[in-house]
Amino acid sequence: MLKTRILTALLLLPIVLAAIFLLPQMGVIGSFAWIAFCGLVVVVASWEWQRLSGMQGWVAKAYPLLSALLFAALSQLIYKPSLLLGLMLGASLFWLLVTPCWLSKKWKLANAGNLNILLGWALLMPAGLALIVLRTAGPWALLAVLAIAWVADSAAYFFGKAFGKRKLAPQISPGKSWEGAIGGLFGVLVYTFFLPKHLFFHGELLALSAWLAIAAVLTAVSVMGDLLESLFKRQAGIKDSSHLLPGHGGVLDRIDSLLAILPIAAAIYLGFLLF
16 A cells, blocks of 8 residues: 555656646746646546535536536636635635534534535635645745645654544544644644745745744644545545545545645735735
């Protein structure tokens, strides 16, 4: 399993890095290429979502296509940053206010009915659009944000293995511990301390305390993103969102933390630029 996991990662990483750094940013063709890449991720994740949420009939079959059309339409908001900021703020409020309640109450997707259609879009669309927004700050800036999830996940894993005793959410994800979560936060704070801050905001700097506060918030919501998908999978009685990525599960399994991180990071970035 570990060998398969590593091989899949070695295949995926060059593809992701090539898309981030080599797809042209400016111009009609460049914009379309990056939007299409982000849209592909959203469409595959939406296909997994319709399976995870228990959609049936024509809705399940049409959901990926409908998601593609909706994402294509919403991508035009890149030219209306104030509206885009509103969307990102709405998504941020979902992760900061609604998700803790969802995890606490353990609300079931099965009880949501057709609202699962909208919930899937509420989770996926802001994150996909945030990828477009953050890349306008430059490929290194986008990579720096993505790395927050990777650093948090890796640090949490090793700290949890070494020191984990107190379960974080035993009924949702028994393998996660408070010690691992604290280790993930520590890892991200160290990463943020050494991160070149000029990558963002066109060279304008925030105080170190502000950077660390942002990093702490993003780390916290990354855990909630992970736990929320774990809750959905547990309720659906499945281990992985799909088997598209051998050793890793599905696309949703790889981006669950990013679904929470990206909209908040994009909201902060847009807010700074506009105000």
